[in-house]
Amino acid sequence: MAASMQFNLVSPERSLASLQASAVQIPGADGDLTAMPDHAPVITTLRPGVLTVSGEAGETRYAVTGGFAEITAEGTSVLAERAVPVEDFTADMMAEIMAEAEAVAQGAEGAAADAAAKTLSDLKALGEAVGISA
Amino acid sequence: MPSLKDLKNRIGSVTNTRKITSAMKMVAAAKLRRAQDAAEAGRPYAERMNAVIAGLAASVGDSDSAPRLLAGTGKDDVHLLVVMTAERGLCGGFNSSIAKLARAKALELSNNGKTVKILTVGKKGREQLKRDFADHFVGHVDLSEVKRIGYADASGIARDVLARFDGGEFDVATIFYNRFQSVISQVPTEQQIIPAAYASAEDEGGDAALYDYEPSEEAILEDLLPRGVATQIFSALLENGASEQGARMSAMDNATRNAGDMIERLTIEYNRSRQAVITNELIEIISGAEAL
Numbered sequence: 523m524a525a526s527m528q529f530n531l532v533s534p535e536r537s538l539a540s541l542q543a544s545a546v547q548i549p550g551a552d553g554d555l556t557a558m559p560d561h562a563p564v565i566t567t568l569r570p571g572v573l574t575v576s577g578e579a580g581e582t583r584y585a586v587t588g589g590f591a592e593i594t595a596e597g598t599s600v601l602a603e604r605a606v607p608v609e610d611f612t613a614d615m616m617a618e619i620m621a622e623a624e625a626v627a628q629g630a631e632g633a634a635a636d637a638a639a640k641t642l643s644d645l646k647a648l649g650e651a652v653g654i655s656a
Numbered sequence: 657m658p659s660l661k662d663l664k665n666r667i668g669s670v671t672n673t674r675k676i677t678s679a680m681k682m683v684a685a686a687k688l689r690r691a692q693d694a695a696e697a698g699r700p701y702a703e704r705m706n707a708v709i710a711g712l713a714a715s716v717g718d719s720d721s722a723p724r725l726l727a728g729t730g731k732d733d734v735h736l737l738v739v740m741t742a743e744r745g746l747c748g749g750f751n752s753s754i755a756k757l758a759r760a761k762a763l764e765l766s767n768n769g770k771t772v773k774i775l776t777v778g779k780k781g782r783e784q785l786k787r788d789f790a791d792h793f794v795g796h797v798d799l800s801e802v803k804r805i806g807y808a809d810a811s812g813i814a815r816d817v818l819a820r821f822d823g824g825e826f827d828v829a830t831i832f833y834n835r836f837q838s839v840i841s842q843v844p845t846e847q848q849i850i851p852a853a854y855a856s857a858e859d860e861g862g863d864a865a866l867y868d869y870e871p872s873e874e875a876i877l878e879d880l881l882p883r884g885v886a887t888q889i890f891s892a893l894l895e896n897g898a899s900e901q902g903a904r905m906s907a908m909d910n911a912t913r914n915a916g917d918m919i920e921r922l923t924i925e926y927n928r929s930r931q932a933v934i935t936n937e938l939i940e941i942i943s944g945a946e947a948l
Contacts, residue, residue: 532704534807534890536697551879552871565708566870567879590880592708592867601704603807603883 527559528597529575531584533605539575539582546598547574548591549644557593564593570619570644572608572651573600583608585652587619587645608652616649660933663926667919674915680746681908688839688901694805695836695894702891709884711867712877713852723874725818725881728851729827734771736794736826737762738817738849740833740892741781742900743800748907750834750842750900755784757844758832762789773826777813777893794825805897810890817889818882821850833892834899840906842899849888852881 529543546557549571555564568591573584589602606615623645627638658666713726739758741751758781762772774789776782777797786793797813799805817829829850834842869876 530700532701534698534701534810534887535694537700550870551875555870563867564870565712565867565876567876589883590708590876592704599704601701603811 525559526577527557527595529577530597530599531573531575531602531605532599533602538584538605541575541577541579543575543577543598545576546600547572547576548593548598548600549573549586550591557591557598560595561593561598563595564591566591566593568600568602570641570648572648573602573605583652585611585648587648588641611652616645620645620649658929660926660929663922663929667922667926670915670918670922674912674919677908677911677915681905681912684747684901684905684908688898688905690804691894691898691901692836695891695898698891698894702887705880705884705887709852709877709880712869712873712880716873716877723878723881725821725850725885726852726877729824731827732770734773734826734828735765736773736775736817736820736829736850738775738777738813738829738831738889739781739785740831740896741776741778741784742896743778743780743798745780746907747900747904748910750903751778751780752784753842753844754832754834755781757846759785759788761830761832761846762792775817794820805890805893807886807890810893811886814882814886814889817850818885826850831889831892833896834903836895836898836902839902842903847888847892849885852884 526542526544529539529541529546530537531539544558548555548557548566549569551567551569554571555566557564568586568589570587571585573586575582575584584602584605585608586600586602587604589600589605591598591600604619620642623638623641627635627642630638716726737758739754741754745751758774762774765772772789772792773794774785774792775795775797776785776793778799779796782793782796795816797816799809802809820826821829828848830846830848832844832846835845837843
């Protein structure tokens with residue numbers, strides 16, 4: 523079993539990380555999962571949450587707001603709409619994202635409203651996880 | 657025959673123009689590099705996104721449950737043209753080449769009995785299309801306040817387009833932008849974004865088929881297609897940004913060179929007239945002296 527795999531984290535604007543990782547904890551839409559080397563190929567969508575990468579340089583945590591992850595035996599690519607290292611994640615950014623999500627939630631009806639409500643509660647959980655209450 | 661003073665003023669003003677155009681060229685060159693870097697940095701995301709969606713689309717695409725964004729509405733009566741241009745002029749044929757392509761497409765569609773709606777991004781395209789298609793305009797996105805195109809701008813446009821699609825306002829959406837090829841060549845491009853036309857990724861076929869999908873393939877596709885639209889708009893905006901600076905740079909380079917040529921010609925004319933004045937004065941003095 524390979525000890526490490528290639529991990530890529532890209533946002534639409536730039537590539538945020540590209541390194542060898544031993545495990546990546548991903549906030550999947552249906553629940554958290556951890557990708558390790560030789561994982562079966564999976565594509566999953568993300569919910570807002572904290573992405574934890576364990577590499578040689580220790581653990582790095584990123585706050586992500588959605589997107590998807592592609593896991594193969596050789597590596598993991600996470601395509602996140604917004605991804606920020608937890609240390610750089612500020613209350614202002616949180617407030618901005620929350621405001622956007624609330625605007626969506628207000629206009630939504632039916633199934634879309636349920637999805638928006640879930641996004642909101644995920645965002646709140648994300649805020650708590652990184653120590654910012656919104 | 658302009659007087660010496662006129663010529664001198666003229667040379668002065670052309671010299672000033674040359675200074676301005678050469679400064680604009682420098683600025684465009686610096687901005688071009690930034691825009692190119694941004695386009696480069698956005699590429700991995702767009703490529704992965706397209707590959708995954710293409711893989712998903714290939715496996716889900718034929719079923720009846722395929723999302724409307726992929727399968728379309730089943731009609732193609734109403735077309736939405738998203739025309740992306742610059743907010744500023746002085747960049748050669750950049751804006752007019754996009755406007756020309758969009759105009760040709762709009763005429764062709766309306767001759768075939770389709771309804772055309774136009775959404776403009778950037779005010780220069782709006783100005784150029786206003787004369788012929790003002791009553792087809794359905795909206796305008798103003799990016800003049802935006803210094804650096806961000807993904808948020810693209811997803812704003814995408815949200816607008818998707819809301820119109822969900823509201824049944826159109827069946828087919830096409831974006832128009834300039835693809836950056838090099839500083840001297842930008843290719844006006846039209847690209848259909850709804851229904852999504854993803855190239856079937858045959859080379860991906862080998863490994864893409866083996867993926868597990870969580871939640872289901874359909875659910876992921878539902879989630880990804882709107883993001884795909886935003887991603888396509890974003891990369892079009894980035895390409896457009898780089899093209900605009902490239903076009904401006906070469907336009908300003910030409911202008912600087914033209915101004916240089918003009919200064920040369922004017923200087924020759926100036927020297928000739930000065931010589932003529934001197935010769936005239938000499939003739940007057942000599943004929944005066946001979947008359948004595």
